C-alpha cells in the first residue's frame with residue numbers, strides 16, 4: 276500500500292487565493308492514473324491546501340494549535356478544502372481513477388493532549404473495495420481548543436502508521452529537502468542534522484512548511500520520500516526519489 280501526498284504548493288498557485296495550478300494537477304493526476312494502470316493496486320491520496328486552505332485559516336487566526344469556535348470560520352476553511360478536493364477528484368475521475376473523498380473534519384479529532392485520532396476503517400474498506408480514497412488537510416475538532424487545522428502531512432503519518440504503508444511519498448514544490456547550498460539532501464535520519472536548514476514555507480502556510488514535514492516523517496517506522504513533481508512517476512514506479520527520511524537508522 277502506498278500513501279501519496281500531493282502538496283498544496285504543487286497543485287495550486289500558492290500566492291493567489293483559491294487558484295489551482297491546473298497544469299501541475301493534470302500532470303500529477305496523469306502519474307497517479309498511469310501507476311494504477313500498472314503495478315499499483317492500493318493507493319491512498321492525501322492532498323494539502325496550498326492557496327485553498329492556508330489563506331482562509333490565516334485570516335481567521337487558525338493553526339494546528341490555535342483553534343476557532345466560530346462555525347462560520349470553520350465552514351470557510353473546511354469549505355475551501357472541500358472545493359479543492361472536488362477539483363482533485365475531478366481530475367482523477369476524468370482519467371478513470373476510482374477516487375472518492377474522505378473528509379477528516381467528519382472523522383478525526385484531537386484529544387486534550389492534542390494527539391490526532393484518525394479512524395482508518397473506512398479508508399481500509401474503500402481500498403479493499405477497489406477505491407482510491409482521497410483525503411485532504413482540513414479542520415478537526417480539538418478538545419479544549421474548538422477546531423484546529425490538521426495538515427495533510429499529519430494525515431499521511433497517521434494513515435501510514437495505521438495501515439502499515441509500504442511506501443510513503445510527499446510530492447512537493449521542491450525536488451527534496453535542500454541543504455544550505457540548495458542541493459537535495461539524499462537521506463535524513465536525525466532531525467538535529469538538518470534543523471538549521473529547515474524552514475517555513477515561503478507562501479502563506481499555517482502548518483509549518485518543511486520543518487513540520489520532516490518531523491512528522493521521522494516519527495514513522497517506514498521510510499518516506501520527499502520529492503518534486505518531476506519525480507512523481509519514478510516514485511510510483513518504485514524508484515528512490517528526492518530525499519529519503521529514515522528514522523530507523525538512529
Ligand SMILES: Nc1ncnc2c1ncn2[C@@H]1O[C@H](COP(=O)(O)OP(=O)(O)OP(=O)(O)O)[C@@H](O)[C@H]1O
Pocket residue numbers: 281282283284285322323324325326427446447448449451452453454472473474475476477478480482483484485486
Ligand atoms: N530546507 C528546505 N528544503 C526545501 N524546502 C524548504 C526548506 N526549508 C523551507 N522550505 C520550504 O518548504 C516548502 C515546502 O513546504 P510546503 O508546506 O509549502 O509544501 P507542500 O506540502 O507541498 O504544500 P502544502 O503545505 O500547501 O500542502 C518549500 O516550498 C520551501 O519554501
Ligand SMILES: C=C(C)CCOP(=O)(O)O
Pocket residue numbers: 283322323324325328329332352356411412413414424425426427428481482
Ligand atoms: C490549511 C488547511 C485547512 C489544511 C493544510 O494542509 P497542508 O497543506 O497539508 O498543510
